[in-house]
Amino acid sequence: MEENQEEHKPRIKPIIEGAETLSLGISMVVAVLIGVAIGLGLKKLTGITWLLWVGVAIGLAAAFLNVYKAYSKQYKEFEKLAKDPRYNMGKSIDEDDDED
Structure with a gap:
């Protein structure tokens, strides 16, 4: 049974990472749409087009x-x-990579 559980872990992790990436794209679109909606609402309330x-x-x-x-x-x-x-x-993160 332990082998079965270990098989499922690698399968689920890429799905979760993909969902995070997808949610970034969706959040960008939603942020712009909400901004446009705010702009339209302000325009309608005040009559100022800018x-x-x-x-x-x-x-x-x-x-x-x-x-x-x-x-x-x-x-x-x-x-x-x-x-x-x-x-x-074996490299330290602080080492210089200026090898000539």
Whole structure:
């Protein structure tokens, strides 16, 4: 039974990682759409047409923020792997790579 459980772990992990990547794309689209909706709402409430573009800018800023957060998370994971002796091939992360 233990072998069965070990077989399922590798199968589930790629699915979860794929769902996280998919959710990033969806969150970007949703952030822009919410920004456009805010802009349209402000335009309708006030009658000022440039407020639509303010909403679009808010949505784009939120989308870029989502990408930055995902990048930061992945970079932290990379640094953990770089410090792991199994993956750094005997090099320290602080060593210079200026080998001429």
